[in-house]
Amino acid sequence: MGMDVFQPLLQGFAAALTPQNLCFGFIGCVLGTLVGVLPGIGPTSAIAMLLPLTLILDPTPAIIMLSGIYYGAMYGGSTTAILVNIPGEISSAPTALDGYAMAKKGRAGPALAISAISSFVAGTLSLVGLTFFAPTLAQLALHFGPPEYFALMLLALSVVINLSGKSLIKGLISAVAGFFVAMVGMDPITGIARFTFGSVELMSGIDFVSVIIGLFAIAEVLSTWEAQVTPVIRTKLTGLMPTREDLRETFPAMLRSTVIGFFLGLLPGCSPGVTAFIAYDTEKRFSRVPETFGQGQIAGVAAAEGANNATTSGGFVPLLSFGIPSGPALAVLLGGFMMYGLQPGPTLFEKNAPFVWALIASMYIGNVMLIILNLPLVGLWARLVKVPYPLLAPIILISSFIGAYSVRNKMMDVWLAIAFGLIGWLMRKLEIPSVPLILTTILAGMLETSIKQTLSMGDMGIYLLFTRPISLTICILALLLTISSLYGRYKKIPLPGDAEEFSSESFEFPDVIEKKRPVLVKPRRYLHVPKTVYLVREHDRSRNVAKCGSLRMRQAGEQVQR
Amino acid sequence: MNKSNGEGYPNKPVQLIIAFTAGGSSDVQARIVEKYWKKYFNDQPLAFEYKPGAGGQVGFTEIARAVPDGYTIGGVNVPHILLQSLSPQATFRKDDFVHIAQVVNDPQLIVVNQNSSIRTLNDFIAEAKKKDGQMTVGIVGTFTAHHMALLKLQDILGVKFNAVPFQGSADQNVALLGGHIDAMIGNLNDIMRYTEQFRMLAIASENRHHWLPDVPTFQELGYSFTSDIRRGFSVPANTDPAIVQRLREGFQQICNDPEYLNEMEKIGQPAAYLSGEDFTKYCDQYYEEAKQLIDKYELNKKN
Numbered sequence: 001m002g003m004d005v006f007q008p009l010l011q012g013f014a015a016a017l018t019p020q021n022l023c024f025g026f027i028g029c030v031l032g033t034l035v036g037v038l039p040g041i042g043p044t045s046a047i048a049m050l051l052p053l054t055l056i057l058d059p060t061p062a063i064i065m066l067s068g069i070y071y072g073a074m075y076g077g078s079t080t081a082i083l084v085n086i087p088g089e090i091s092s093a094p095t096a097l098d099g100y101a102m103a104k105k106g107r108a109g110p111a112l113a114i115s116a117i118s119s120f121v122a123g124t125l126s127l128v129g130l131t132f133f134a135p136t137l138a139q140l141a142l143h144f145g146p147p148e149y150f151a152l153m154l155l156a157l158s159v160v161i162n163l164s165g166k167s168l169i170k171g172l173i174s175a176v177a178g179f180f181v182a183m184v185g186m187d188p189i190t191g192i193a194r195f196t197f198g199s200v201e202l203m204s205g206i207d208f209v210s211v212i213i214g215l216f217a218i219a220e221v222l223s224t225w226e227a228q229v230t231p232v233i234r235t236k237l238t239g240l241m242p243t244r245e246d247l248r249e250t251f252p253a254m255l256r257s258t259v260i261g262f263f264l265g266l267l268p269g270c271s272p273g274v275t276a277f278i279a280y281d282t283e284k285r286f287s288r289v290p291e292t293f294g295q296g297q298i299a300g301v302a303a304a305e306g307a308n309n310a311t312t313s314g315g316f317v318p319l320l321s322f323g324i325p326s327g328p329a330l331a332v333l334l335g336g337f338m339m340y341g342l343q344p345g346p347t348l349f350e351k352n353a354p355f356v357w358a359l360i361a362s363m364y365i366g367n368v369m370l371i372i373l374n375l376p377l378v379g380l381w382a383r384l385v386k387v388p389y390p391l392l393a394p395i396i397l398i399s400s401f402i403g404a405y406s407v408r409n410k411m412m413d414v415w416l417a418i419a420f421g422l423i424g425w426l427m428r429k430l431e432i433p434s435v436p437l438i439l440t441t442i443l444a445g446m447l448e449t450s451i452k453q454t455l456s457m458g459d460m461g462i463y464l465l466f467t468r469p470i471s472l473t474i475c476i477l478a479l480l481l482t483i484s485s486l487y488g489r490y491k492k493i494p495l496p497g498d499a500e501e502f503s504s505e506s507f508e509f510p511d512v513i514e515k516k517r518p519v520l521v522k523p524r525r526y527l528h529v530p531k532t533v534y535l536v537r538e539h540d541r542s543r544n545v546a547k548c549g550s551l552r553m554r555q556a557g558e559q560v561q562r
Numbered sequence: 563m564n565k566s567n568g569e570g571y572p573n574k575p576v577q578l579i580i581a582f583t584a585g586g587s588s589d590v591q592a593r594i595v596e597k598y599w600k601k602y603f604n605d606q607p608l609a610f611e612y613k614p615g616a617g618g619q620v621g622f623t624e625i626a627r628a629v630p631d632g633y634t635i636g637g638v639n640v641p642h643i644l645l646q647s648l649s650p651q652a653t654f655r656k657d658d659f660v661h662i663a664q665v666v667n668d669p670q671l672i673v674v675n676q677n678s679s680i681r682t683l684n685d686f687i688a689e690a691k692k693k694d695g696q697m698t699v700g701i702v703g704t705f706t707a708h709h710m711a712l713l714k715l716q717d718i719l720g721v722k723f724n725a726v727p728f729q730g731s732a733d734q735n736v737a738l739l740g741g742h743i744d745a746m747i748g749n750l751n752d753i754m755r756y757t758e759q760f761r762m763l764a765i766a767s768e769n770r771h772h773w774l775p776d777v778p779t780f781q782e783l784g785y786s787f788t789s790d791i792r793r794g795f796s797v798p799a800n801t802d803p804a805i806v807q808r809l810r811e812g813f814q815q816i817c818n819d820p821e822y823l824n825e826m827e828k829i830g831q832p833a834a835y836l837s838g839e840d841f842t843k844y845c846d847q848y849y850e851e852a853k854q855l856i857d858k859y860e861l862n863k864k865n
Contacts, residue, residue, distance in 0.1 A: 048585055
């Protein structure tokens with residue numbers, strides 16, 4: 001590897017830039033964006049539906065198009081997550097946390113634009129990794145056996161603590177419920193049915209798509225309907241494009257999420273959903289203002305969207321190098337390879353070099369197409385929030401039902417989505433966060449499989465984890481992260497109603513600043529407080545409660561002037 | 563259903579149920595069949611319907627319970643349907659299907675990593691004896707073809723293994739590539755990608771396979787052991803025998819079409835046609851053997 005990559009890559013670009021390949025690449029990117037936007041209908045079903053086209057098309061344009069759908073979907077997934085709190089793909093669930101909060105404040109435009117930009121940056125940078133190091137990195141990923149996967153899942157689980165919101169107990173309740181949901185169906189290894197109550201349909205388990213559609217889309221509609229308010233629409237749009245400061249602030253997040261997304265993406269089974277959550281959590285840890293996460297922190301949006309795009313490029317490494325698909329969408333794509341008799345694996349780079357390099361080059365081009373396609377759409381999408389909710393709600397519901405049905409062509413999935421909608425609505429009333437549930441539902445399968453395999457790998461039992469350097473390192477890291485998160489929770493500035501209690505509304509500081517004098521308090525938890533960030537405490541005498549939070553003075557100042 | 567004596571069949575599109583995801587091996591194979599289907603079946607299209615889940619059981623159940631008018635056919639995998647019908651949570655019986663044809667026979671092999679010190683089947687047996695039940699052998703799932711093969715192999719070779727079950731061939735291959743397991747049972751179709759990284763010790767088929775001419779059969783090495791995964795097509799029981807006959811004839815023609823065989827070679831699936839009758843005979847025989855194994859190891863009692 002190294003310099004000898006350039007020539008085949010240039011030839012790849014030459015091939016990818018032919019009108020036919022360019023055209024199919026574009027179709028793929030457009031379709032990908034579309035299926036990404038629609039909740040439920042994901043890249044897996046889209047690629048599967050278009051697979052028969054491979055019977056007519058030549059291999060290169062066909063695979064270029066199908067791949068375009070895959071990474072294009074990651075661009076589209078954030079749109080509905082930001083605008084209406086409904087992630088188009090599970091990998092955009094963490095995007096909704098801050099993206100929707102931003103939209104509520106009228107900053108839907110910057111949120112959408114940042115997710116497109118972050119997707120582009122991470123997508124392109126990770127392609128560089130794919131281009132230059134694919135075979136080497138694939139070797140690296142092989143060091144991960146069942147114990148390492150199990151350790152990695154433990155690490156991902158530690159994220160739950162940070163996603164729990166106000167109450168750790170409620171977060172844990174949600175997390176445990178997620179495991180229970182994942183338990184329904186067949187044991188991934190023994191095939192024994194669990195909690196299926198004799199139903200054949202339940203034997204195939206509960207699909208993630210039904211869960212997120214229910215918890216996000218349907219629950220959102222129910223809560224809004226119940227509250228009789230139209231939360232999004234009232235806000236004015238304040239600028240469509242991110243400010244220079246937004247960009248400066250999110251750039252490190254983009255780089256970090258690229259690294260996380262790409263390297264975890266090398267591991268088969270680490271889906272964009274998992275890496276997006278991990279990147280989001282990492283960003284929160286790196287942040288000087290972690291309490292603003294979940295309240296409309298633009299870095300959170302950038303991290304989640306960057307990671308899921310980097311993961312898609314990462315996933316091509318084991319696919320091309322070993323023919324190992326990292327997730328369902330890539331498994332279907334692998335089927336496309338097979339239909340052409342293209343055997344992915346080390347020999348693919350030798351035998352079908354022109355094809356491989358045209359595909360890789362097409363992904364660079366595709367990322368450019370996607371950003372050109374998505375940035376102008378920001379204005380259009382952002383205006384979508386002005387659609388009256390009574391009109392928007394039925395559209396959301398119908399597309400949710402179609403989405404749930406389309407996954408496996410079963411009505412049961414629609415009923416399940418409705419059931420999860422009710423559960424989600426109830427959870428909101430009880431202030432139980434739904435994000436831990438979603439995270440554990442994603443993690444449960446691999447957690448269970450990897451622990452069973454670890455236990456069957458010898459007579460050492462679980463201690464095997466601590467005898468292997470990689471798994472031991474990850475375990476220690478997981479432990480440290482858990483401790484630091486717990487420490488963070490309990491060592492916060494001890495005021496009744498901590499920062500997380502700030503709803504986005506109470507963040508409208510102009511009011512606060514004018515009516516109640518803010519008091520600058522000495523930062524206690526964060527050692528490095530940048531010049532523009534202050535911790536602010538306000539005291540509401542009428543209710544005799546104190547709240548604390550942080551705000552950027554410059555931004556607040558701007559608003560005060562208006 | 564009254565109108566038919568098989569004549570004119572099919573006069574409308576035929577639905578094909580695939581019990582696995584689109585793009586999976588079953589689907590890829592069926593897509594090749596589809597290319598030739600119209601040629602032999604009155605130019606009627608074949609409409610694919612995917613019913614994945616529960617290791618194929620969801621889709622197989624759907625096939626077994628379909629209206630037996632010949633307009634729903636399904637792709638079946640053996641021994642999956644047989645083992646699932648033997649499980650305590652069976653949702654169909656072996657005799658709920660009438661088989662049209664077998665199209666693929668994908669034999670199993672014992673495979674180790676190229677870097678392993680195990681070079682032959684004898685080394686493998688010696689190593690297993692030395693490790694005394696601790697040798698890790700990767701299989702796909704439990705209560706599956708691989709599981710049965712491993713149990714049979716223990717009996718035949720007189721050794722004990724430590725079975726490590728995986729969810730699918732992909733993660734099983736990764737584990738062997740990374741050296742996390744000592745050996746594995748793999749199917750020909752799945753391991754052909756890794757001929758440079760894996761060492762195949764023996765193939766569990768009657769004859770050597772022309773893709774791997776240097777790999778000996780168990781038979782040659784003195785062990786009577788064959789094991790494989792087969793794909794076929796079936797209709798629900800009670801389908802009009804005339805229609806079944808018509809389907810069987812059509813599939814026989816498809817499966818002997820030289821172009822079809824060429825494409826099967828291209829997609830890397832070992833084509834092996836068997837008539838519906840012969841396929842049924844094979845299934846019955848496997849069913850009896852599996853039942854004995856299950857009883858012997860009390861696999862059903864654990865549930």
